[in-house]
Amino acid sequence: MTNRSHQLLSVTVVLAAVQLISGYSFNNCIEDPFSNQQSFNCIRRKEKNMPAIIQDLPRYAINLTISINPIWNITNNSFVGLPNLQYLKIDHNHIRIIDTFAFKDLYQLKSLNMSFNYISELDPFVFQDLRNLTFLSLTNNYLKQLPEGIFSTLLNLNTLIMRQNQMTNFSGIADAVSHLMNLRILDLCFNKLTSLSHLNVSLPKSLTTLYICRNNLFTLGCKQSFLGFIQVLDLSYNPRLHTMAFKGLDLRHVNYLRLRSTSVKVVEFLNISNIRASHVDFSGTGLNNDDLLIELCKLLKRKVKRIPKLGLGINGIENLTNYTLYYCPTITGTLDLSHNNLKSTRCLTFLNKHKYIKSINVEHNHLASLQSCKTQNMVYLKNVEELSYRYNRILSVDSDAFHYTPNVKTLKLNINSIAFLHCKALKGLIRLETLRLDNNLLTDLLKCHFEDNYNLKILNLRNNRISVIFNGTFLSLRNLTTLDLGGNKITYFQPSGLDGLKSLSKFYLDGNNLKQIDTSLHCVFQDTLTVLDLQSNQIRFLNEEISSPFINLSKLSDLKLDGQRPHGLTVLPHTFFRGLHSLKSLYLTNNNIYYLAPDAFDDLTGLRFLTLDNCCVGVTQLQPGVFKNLRNVTKLIVENMGIQNVSKEVFGNLTQLRTLQLNRNVMQSIHVDALESLPNLHYLDIRNTPLSCTCKNSLLQNWTVKNSHVQVVYLYNLLCPHDAKLKFYNFDTKVCYIDLGEYIFLSTAVVILLFTVIPLLYVKLYWKMKYGYYVFRSWFSEQWRILSEKEENCKYDAFISYNSSNEQWVMEQLMPNLEGNGSSFKLCLHHRDFELGRDIVDNIVSAVYSSRKTICVVSRNFLRSEWCSLEIQLASYRLFDEHRDVLLLVFLEEISERQVSSYHRMRKVMLKKTYLQWPGSDCTNPTQAQELFWNQLRRAMRSGSRLETEEKCSEASKEEETGNVETDENYYLLP
CATH class of the missing domain: 3.40.50.10140 (Toll/interleukin-1 receptor homology (TIR) domain)
Structure with missing residues (x-):
């Protein structure tokens, strides 16, 4: 019996023995493989009808995202088949109309997001069944007003976001939310409100956060106690809003008020308002000169002695003298000077009266350099723990530039143009833990740069122009846990270039020019390194006789070798990963590996995640046993590898595999026994593969349609390559049970054989055959017996x-x-x-x-x-x-x-x-x-x-x- 006959017999037996069940795949949605069968994403589909998108989803669905689709209408009873739904996101679609009973029976729904659509009006009863809703977002739509009673049943609503609409009537909004006793956050930014006037309604006492930024407010027009329970109030970017709009308004409970880019005069505002001055953010309030700042400081000091945060960003400040902040109350927390026009900080001498300050933000200014601050008149800010100079134009940092903040723990100098970092620039920063120098123009790193920073834990030097790591550069950084050297031009490390890094756990070297993996890695980091990123270098092997550079990295859990430039790894030495028993994630995408040895991954017994997508050249023939030791892998990505054959011999040992992504390969068939050998498989992606709609895939079709455990992504959209009108899941397999082609072949073969053999038999065995025939005839007629008896x-x-x-x-x-x-x-x-x-x-x-x-x-x-x-x-x-x-x-x-x-x-x-x-x-x-x-x-x-x-x-x-x-x-x- 042929193999085909065996297979057909097996299918018949299985179909007769078990109850047929629905396939575990969905027309327009993908179940999140790591969501415990509860989350579904329906993204970038061509279906315009909502019920059609979700009609085949299971009733147990809890989290559903329907995004970037041409849906324009949510019809009645669209979700009645999903009574357990709790989180629904319908954003970035074309929704214009929502029918009255669109959300009928969604009693369990807690979160509804309909942002970035074209909704211009809502039915007053559209949310009537959403009794447990706590979050509602209608961001970026075309709503102009709310119908009366729209939120009447949403008594559990906690957050309501209606920003980026065209709302003009605040009174209607206030009336709609007035009875929501659990509402805490209301976001109305980016609308067209002109005032907060209202009728005989009040905001719920539970409301603590109100955002009305970027509207057209010119007055508030509300009752004195209307905002009496608000704690966070954002009125920024209302350029017509003037000071007197706050007269008589009760703001006692407000602990954060933003007035950025308004017409409010803050000094005058503080004089007429009962708000605590320390709770106002003065960023963007036009305080652009010493006189205004001094006036503000004097006023603040009359009201409070200490202020936890002083926000002076976006004020156009160009210079700060020693007296600018002299009269301010003592700053005990953060000073924000970001987004100004400062060209120098003068060693922060303007903070000579604020020695308790903890955080200083000077981001987004015009600083060109940080000069030496070891002078007689310097100010010691011993309590400063965080100092940020990001987004400036700093070219150089001189010696002792941070002498005034000896106890700083976080120093941010990233996103500048620093080309010169003095050898003693960081001198004295013995408590420094995080140093950001990324996105600068540094070319050289020397041992003297970090001599005093022995408590440093995180050092980011990404995207500079460093080409060589010299001996002893990091010798003092014995406590460093994270070193980021990605995006540089490093070609090699000197012999002791990595010495001293006794505690390093995460090492990023991606985007450099390394042509080989430094052999000192396994000597220096054998007991500490957990993450090693070598993506986008120039590492390449031309033969397999390469000893493993990771041999002693017993704790390494994450290794990235993606996209080696320009040729890829080419060869993956069969002992390359020797010793990496603790590795959990391995990235090998975008390499031009032309051969994967059967023992290439033998040592990776602890691997959980492996991605090989687009890693190989042309058609790939995976060797049997190549994954034989990867029994703990739960996710395998082998997209676009040119895989021709998916067999049990290759994939059969992946017993813990949950996710298998095989899309964009060239296999025309998949052996069902290979899939059945993966007992924990839950997610299979075979999109964009030329699976033939022929008898050799009849078992695969049956498996994909009838299995109840493995989600085949968009199974019902997989097309037959020879005819785009046919679908893989329902192509006709009846003929496969009587394989005419096979029988015709056998019949033809027999006929040809007979025509070939008979002439030979005639020539060679004619008389023997004729004699045998006659003997048989005589025997059959019992003549032998009769004649023998008469002998x-x-x-x-x-x-x-x-x-x-x-x-x-x-x-x-x-x-x-x-x-x-x-x-x-x-x-x-x-x-x-x-x-x-x-x-x-x-x-x-x-x-x-x-x-x-x-x-x-x-x-x-x-x-x-x-x-x-x-x-x-x-x-x-x-x-x-x-x-x-x-x-x-x-x-x-x-x-x-x-x-x-x-x-x-x-x-x-x-x-x-x-x-x-x-x-x-x-x-x-x-x-x-x-x-x-x-x-x-x-x-x-x-x-x-x-x-x-x-x-x-x-x-x-x-x-x-x-x-x-x-x-x-x-x-x-x-x-």
């Missing part, structure tokens, strides 16, 4: 087999000498004794088995006769197969051994027995010789019917040759 009472003494050309000799010589002249033999001759009307073959068989002997009168014409050949075949059968002495050969002519050799059966008889030669007229005494011939023939005819042994035959032959012809029962050869 002792035979009808004839001899059956004479001769050719018609020898008939004269038979009639004139043989018959008179055996039947006449006193002889008592009875002969069977075909012309005389064959039964008329009977089949000639039956007559021959009957003659042979009705005669004690068969005498073959052999001549050249006899040898050429078909009927004579049949007669001698039958007689020789009795001679050899039945061991009966029944055959006598009489040669009328001299026939050479060469002429007889082509007649296999006769040659065999001649070798087995002696034979008689008729003495012709050319012999010396023909009369005497012929008389002797007849005597010998008569004696042979009288002999017994059992074949004598070869020894007797041999002795008899010798006696005949010597003339001793005493009576015995052997045949003699006449001279």
